Amino acid sequence: MIGSRQKDLLREIVEEYIKSARPVGSKSLCKKFKCSSATIRNDMASLEEAGYLEKTHISSGRVPSEEGYRYYVDNLMEPKKISGEDMLKLQTIFNNRELELNDAISKSLEIISDITNYTSVVLGKSSSDNKLQKVEVIPINSKQLIAIVITDTGHVESKNVYLEESVSTEEISKTTEILNKMLIGTPIDDVPSKLEFDIKPIIRNYIQNYEVVYNAFYSALSNFTSNRDVKFTGKANILKQPEFNTVDDVKNIISKFESKDMVSKIEESDDEVKVYIGSENEIDDSVTVVKTKYKVDGREGTIAIIGPKRMEYERVINMLEYLKSHIEAKGKDE
Amino acid sequence: MIGSRQKDLLREIVEEYIKSARPVGSKSLCKKFKCSSATIRNDMASLEEAGYLEKTHISSGRVPSEEGYRYYVDNLMEPKKISGEDMLKLQTIFNNRELELNDAISKSLEIISDITNYTSVVLGKSSSDNKLQKVEVIPINSKQLIAIVITDTGHVESKNVYLEESVSTEEISKTTEILNKMLIGTPIDDVPSKLEFDIKPIIRNYIQNYEVVYNAFYSALSNFTSNRDVKFTGKANILKQPEFNTVDDVKNIISKFESKDMVSKIEESDDEVKVYIGSENEIDDSVTVVKTKYKVDGREGTIAIIGPKRMEYERVINMLEYLKSHIEAKGKDE
DNA sequence: CCTTAGCACTCATTTCACAATAGTGCTAAT
DNA sequence: ATTAGCACTATTGTGAAATGAGTGCTAAGG
Numbered sequence: 001m002i003g004s005r006q007k008d009l010l011r012e013i014v015e016e017y018i019k020s021a022r023p024v025g026s027k028s029l030c031k032k033f034k035c036s037s038a039t040i041r042n043d044m045a046s047l048e049e050a051g052y053l054e055k056t057h058i059s060s061g062r063v064p065s066e067e068g069y070r071y072y073v074d075n076l077m078e079p080k081k082i083s084g085e086d087m088l089k090l091q092t093i094f095n096n097r098e099l100e101l102n103d104a105i106s107k108s109l110e111i112i113s114d115i116t117n118y119t120s121v122v123l124g125k126s127s128s129d130n131k132l133q134k135v136e137v138i139p140i141n142s143k144q145l146i147a148i149v150i151t152d153t154g155h156v157e158s159k160n161v162y163l164e165e166s167v168s169t170e171e172i173s174k175t176t177e178i179l180n181k182m183l184i185g186t187p188i189d190d191v192p193s194k195l196e197f198d199i200k201p202i203i204r205n206y207i208q209n210y211e212v213v214y215n216a217f218y219s220a221l222s223n224f225t226s227n228r229d230v231k232f233t234g235k236a237n238i239l240k241q242p243e244f245n246t247v248d249d250v251k252n253i254i255s256k257f258e259s260k261d262m263v264s265k266i267e268e269s270d271d272e273v274k275v276y277i278g279s280e281n282e283i284d285d286s287v288t289v290v291k292t293k294y295k296v297d298g299r300e301g302t303i304a305i306i307g308p309k310r311m312e313y314e315r316v317i318n319m320l321e322y323l324k325s326h327i328e329a330k331g332k333d334e
Numbered sequence: 335m336i337g338s339r340q341k342d343l344l345r346e347i348v349e350e351y352i353k354s355a356r357p358v359g360s361k362s363l364c365k366k367f368k369c370s371s372a373t374i375r376n377d378m379a380s381l382e383e384a385g386y387l388e389k390t391h392i393s394s395g396r397v398p399s400e401e402g403y404r405y406y407v408d409n410l411m412e413p414k415k416i417s418g419e420d421m422l423k424l425q426t427i428f429n430n431r432e433l434e435l436n437d438a439i440s441k442s443l444e445i446i447s448d449i450t451n452y453t454s455v456v457l458g459k460s461s462s463d464n465k466l467q468k469v470e471v472i473p474i475n476s477k478q479l480i481a482i483v484i485t486d487t488g489h490v491e492s493k494n495v496y497l498e499e500s501v502s503t504e505e506i507s508k509t510t511e512i513l514n515k516m517l518i519g520t521p522i523d524d525v526p527s528k529l530e531f532d533i534k535p536i537i538r539n540y541i542q543n544y545e546v547v548y549n550a551f552y553s554a555l556s557n558f559t560s561n562r563d564v565k566f567t568g569k570a571n572i573l574k575q576p577e578f579n580t581v582d583d584v585k586n587i588i589s590k591f592e593s594k595d596m597v598s599k600i601e602e603s604d605d606e607v608k609v610y611i612g613s614e615n616e617i618d619d620s621v622t623v624v625k626t627k628y629k630v631d632g633r634e635g636t637i638a639i640i641g642p643k644r645m646e647y648e649r650v651i652n653m654l655e656y657l658k659s660h661i662e663a664k665g666k667d668e
Numbered sequence: 669c670c671t672t673a674g675c676a677c678t679c680a681t682t683t684c685a686c687a688a689t690a691g692t693g694c695t696a697a698t
Numbered sequence: 699a700t701t702a703g704c705a706c707t708a709t710t711g712t713g714a715a716a717t718g719a720g721t722g723c724t725a726a727g728g
Contacts (some may be wrong), residue, residue, distance in 0.1 A: 025720055036672050041721070059678045059721050100494060136470060140488040148482060148490060154474040156482060158490035160434065236589040250584045255570040359691055370701050375692070393691045393707045 002050055006043050009033070010052055011076040013044075014064045018310050021242045023061030066278040066309070069288070073275050073313050082318040086115065090319070094326045101296070101330055106231065108323050109303065113234030116316065117241060118307030119257070121291075123266050125228040125301055130155060130188045135221075137176040142166040147220040151188060153297045159220040164212050171207050175217065178202060192222040230262045243286060243308045256284045268293045268302040273320045278309050290316050294324050296331025303327075336384055340377050343367070344386055345410040347378075348398045352644050355576045357395030400612040400643065403622070407609050407647050416652040420449065424653070428660045435630070435664055440565065442657050443637065447568030450650065451575060452641030453591070455625075457600050459562040460489045460633055464522045469555075471510040476500040481554040485522060487631050493554040498546050505541050509551065512536060526556040564596045577620060577642045590618045602627045602636045607654045612643050624650050628658050630665025637661075 002010070012032060013024045026040040033040060044062050047053045052068035055061075064072065093099065093107050102124065109120035130151040138146045145161040178199065186194055195218055203210045235257055244250050259265070265282040266289075268274060273292040281289040288311045291304035303323060305316050336344070346366060347358045360374040367374060378396050381387045386402035389395075398406065427433065427441050436458065443454035464485040472480045479495040512533065520528055529552055537544045569591055578584050593599070599616040600623075602608060607626040615623040622645045625638035637657060639650050 023720090027720080037720090038672050038674095038722095039670080042671085045722080055721085057679055059719075060680080061720065097496075134472060136482070138468060138484050140486075144488060146484060146488050146490055148470070148484075148492075150472055150480060150482075152474075154478060154480050154494060156480055156490075156492035158482075158492075160488055234592070236585065236592045239585045239588060245581060247579060247581055247584055250581060250588075251570065251573045254573060254584075254588060258568070258570045357691085361691080371691095372693095372701050372703095373699080376700085379693080389692085391691095391708050393693095394709080395691065 002047065002052075005033070006047055007076060009040065009043050010047055010064075010068060011072060013053065013062055014068060014072045014076070017064055018312060021310060023056055023063050025061035064310075066280075069277045069309055069313075073277070077314050080314050080318065082322050083315070086315070086319055087322065089115065090322060090326070094330055101299070101327065104330060105303065105323075105327060106233065109233045112305065112319055112323070113237050116305070116307065116312065116319075117237045118305050118311065118316070119235050119238040120233045121230060121266055121302075121304040121306065122233075123228060123230045123263060123302040123304070124299060132183050132186050132188055132191060135176060135179045135183060137172060139169065139172065145172065145216070147217065149221065153299070155299070159223065161216045161220045163216050165209060167209055167213055171209070171213065174206055175203060175213055178206070179217065192218070195221060228263050230266060232257060238287075238307060241308045241310075243310065249286070253284060253286070266291065266302055266304055268304070271295075273317050273324070275313065275317065290320055292320055292324050294327045296328050299331070336381065336386075339367070340381055341410060343374065343377050344381055344398075344402060345406065347387065347396055348402060348406045348410070351398055352646060355644060357390055357397050359395035398644075400614075403611045403643055403647075407611070411648050414648050414652065416656050417649070420649070420653060421656065423449065424656060424660070428664055435633075435661065438664060439637065439661060440567065443567045446639065446653055446657070447571050450639070450641065450646065450653075451571045452639050452645065452650070453569050453572040454567045455564060455600055455638040455640065456567075456635060457562060457564045457597060457638070458633060458635035460485065460522070464489060466517050466520050466522055466525060469510060469513045469517060471506060473503065473506060479506065479550070481551065483555065487633070489633070493557065495550045495554045497550050499543060501543055501547055505543070505547065508540055509537060509547055512540070513551070526552070529555060562597050564600060566591060572621075572641060575642045575644075577644065583620070587618060587620070600625065600636055600638055602638070605629075607651050607658070609647065609651065624654055626654055626658050628661045630662050633665070
């Protein structure tokens, strides 16, 4: 248990450190707490004992520990409204009806990244409860087709289909007809199994060279589900943060950003804005990831901000909340 | 004019520096040239006079200047075949018939980036001489449609269309019919002007609320031309090069990579593999960009390798040539 | 029991001097 | 044209000394 003045002290230290990026010494807090540096030092010692503060070396000022930030985020931070200035910059984007939702999201994150000097990430995918609305097949030549899948929410994806052997036009259109008849309304995730168990037996009866056709369509239609994309904005911005002041730090964080399995590391399943400090996230111990899931008709995804642990938490959390709500509002009236 | 031994010397110095990344001293070259370090020094002085060599400080060994690299690439480098090892790694990718061309390109560049520790870039766009093959329009609700454009080479793009006011289904399908009748076979670049001058007058006669419909389709169909995409692979790899050994160097090059107008900086219009050393390229004075344009039915683009000026020129040039020819070969038989 | 003044102590940072090293340019001799 | 010899010069590394910010602890006072 820590006392009430100690809470104030912890808050003050965290906020000061967020501003200055320098260890906070006892003397600098005297005026604010109207007491001597020795008193502050005593409280600091308790807070260190409790695990909320750390020293960089034996005679340095104090720096928040991971637990310190966590305590600050959970208990001390006062939920401010998003600042008028920040809001203004984001607003213009969402007021622009011309902009498509995806572009609006990208643009917003660009702005957030620029004004905060953190890195932002958007991960999008088509919602798994999308339903298939139509399959179009367009022949390019005797061995190549294009399959186009449209979902009920207006998402379109196309895929080239290569046939091992030539197949007649009638057989293709026959297959397409069957596919449409049987697949319309099917959730996109269920398409592969439906193809295998319901469609395959039927095609077999109608189509001569059914294996060739079936295989081609199977590979074309079953890859739609896992379509995700990670987009980073402002990788260079986070490097402006003073924590990245050695070559190795910089190289390390850039490599982490390039990592292949970023999707799984970023993806968030919680609707709230969540904060993952240091070792709580999978990217890197030296950063904090603030993220949330958004969901609008037909699409869902994660938006995230990556910054140093010494991050402007209220500001970032507020901006993400604001952004999430605007994405979802804009999504609805599109 | 520089003499024959001096050419050999320049070649030797460039190659040694490429290997070691350290200024090359006169003593280290005695055995190779069977003469004393003083002789080498004399020749070095001439080469420096001629602008091909530089010193990092008054008493350091020599380093190639930009002109030195240029001379090396143009006159001294002996065009080797691509090494068996390098080739093997790339071959397996192009032998895999499953892989789509775009994926094959990405994968190859990933490999090149990994084995060389340089950064690679692919910039793709649909070829400007593509022709429109079909326009599909699919209604989502009374105010939203999806327009799908397919080109003769099998490229598909879709765009959401928002109508300002509700328009009847018949009017939409009527418009679609007109569009298809008049636009099939039109080069994709010519679509906007054809819309304005040929189609608009016709729609006016058939469609009641023609302005709403026309505007929606115009904005949907005229944005297809400029669809390009830059994809970097291995941004972190180039940082392994010893030239990036200060925080500022690293931050600087990463910022350059993030720059918005990368498309124009990377895009190459020459079919040959071209080398842009230092200030010859638009990215950054400290790097060399080796790039070439590739062109296959329906698509064209640029592949590029970015490395330090101290780059393994023959190797990179060979790999790019190899890659380009394989891309174009694979493109043909798809 | 909480607060505070005082003091000894620690560690990071900066500065300076000094030696070692690797290279050059120049001159004079071959 | 080549080379041996020598003076000269930056860079790199090392170690010692000075500075400064900040702590922990003790003892005294509310």
